[in-house]
Amino acid sequence: MSLINENFMKLEDSYLFSTIAKKVAKYTQENPNKKIIKLGIGDVTKPIVPACLEAMHKAVDEIGTAQGFKGYGPEQGYEFLRKAIVENDYKARGVEIAEDEVFVSDGAKCDCGNIVDIFSSSNKVAITDPVYPVYLDTNIMCGREIVYLPVTEENGFIPELPKEKVDMIYLCFPNNPTGTVLNKEELKKWVDYAKENKAIILYDCAYEAFITEENVPHSIYEVDGALDVAIEFKSYSKTAGFTGVRCAYVIVPKRLKGYTKSGEEISLNKLWNRRTCTKFNGVSYIVQRAAEATYKEDGKKQIKENIKAYLENAKIIKEGLEEAGFTVYGGVNSPYVWLKVPEKMTSWEFFDKLLEEVNIVGTPGSGFGAHGEGYFRLTAFGTKENTIEAMERIKNWK
Ligand code: MLT
Helix, strand or coil: CCCCCHHHHHCCCCCHHHHHHHHHHHHHHHCCCCCCEECCCCCCCCCCCHHHHHHHHHHHHHHCCCCCCCCCCCCCCCHHHHHHHHHHHHHHHCCCCCHHHEEEECCHHHHHHHHHHHCCCCCEEEEEECCCHHHHHHHHHCCCEEEEEECCHHHCCCCCCCCCCCCEEEEECCCCCCCCCCCHHHHHHHHHHHHHHCCEEEEECCCHHHCCCCCCCCCHHHCCCHHHCEEEEEECCCCCCCCCCCCEEEECCCCCEEECCCCCEEEHHHHHHHHHHHHCCCCCHHHHHHHHHCCCHHHHHHHHHHHHHHHHHHHHHHHHHHHCCCCEEECCCCCEEEEECCCCCCHHHHHHHHHHHHCEECEEHHHHCHHHCCEEEEECCCCHHHHHHHHHHHHCCC
């Protein structure tokens, strides 16, 4: 008899964005003539930028030749990309990362989910609430104890340090779903906490390219001491439009230590490398060449333009909602806008009303956790035209 991992029974029946997709598909089927504007899941709408396309075409041609053919690549990623990451994403910000601390992958969602493999299921995990559901669900799957850290209007969306001792801490800034940020001083408190408690911070900065304000760290390693306590996740999905192409990376500094039950210090970089070599055969050469192109001059410029356009959408949403009388957060350093739903309405009730009455799809705050109840998320990743139309619909909504 094959027993199941019963921790799965503690999960919601369906993943948040699958539930939404099902609801929208049903509504579309029943109302085929309605033009639905999707500002729900954070999927991009701008096509892959020319610099990346060109790199991909070139790589495709290359692997069709005897000299250029590539079989299994290095599990951790090709040297050319790891080098480009170290130079552009870290050295340029004054952070020293070694190439063998970079692990190229097929997405930050997978990385955030897979990293749990190297930690004991007896670890206590602190997770902000509301939160990107992947951190929570993957830890529930392992049976870990969760400590929730509310991030709401009342605390200015700044999580408080846990009152009890935790071993792993998930932080995501610019935050998904609230679109809010932490400054360097606030982030330093977490680094200090992690040091004191021998905890590890799992820092997801998938949205760092959207930061517009000063004193907001783009990487946790900009904070003193973070190289001793943090693993960082970064993605090309929302910058280069790789939500379908799939490429991301994890930084696991060699100074990071975990512990055996007897207290022996073990290198987390070594464990993650071991796990990666066993379970992964690397990202395709073609995709890694495309990722490398994001660091070339034309690639950088093209991506910057896309981000600027998404941030303009965020501004349109923020101002449109404010004009319509909503209280709104985020949208300044982030593609996500977090609004308060009208009183006496739940997030899911607002979702249904918005879909049925003005044909706009968003994400109910309660889908991100209990403290997301009463809130709602809209994304700036739609087209400008649809974003403007969505705001017009909301402003004229009775
Ligand atoms: C979101 O909408 O929260 C993101 O698109 C989900 C993801 O990146 O997996």
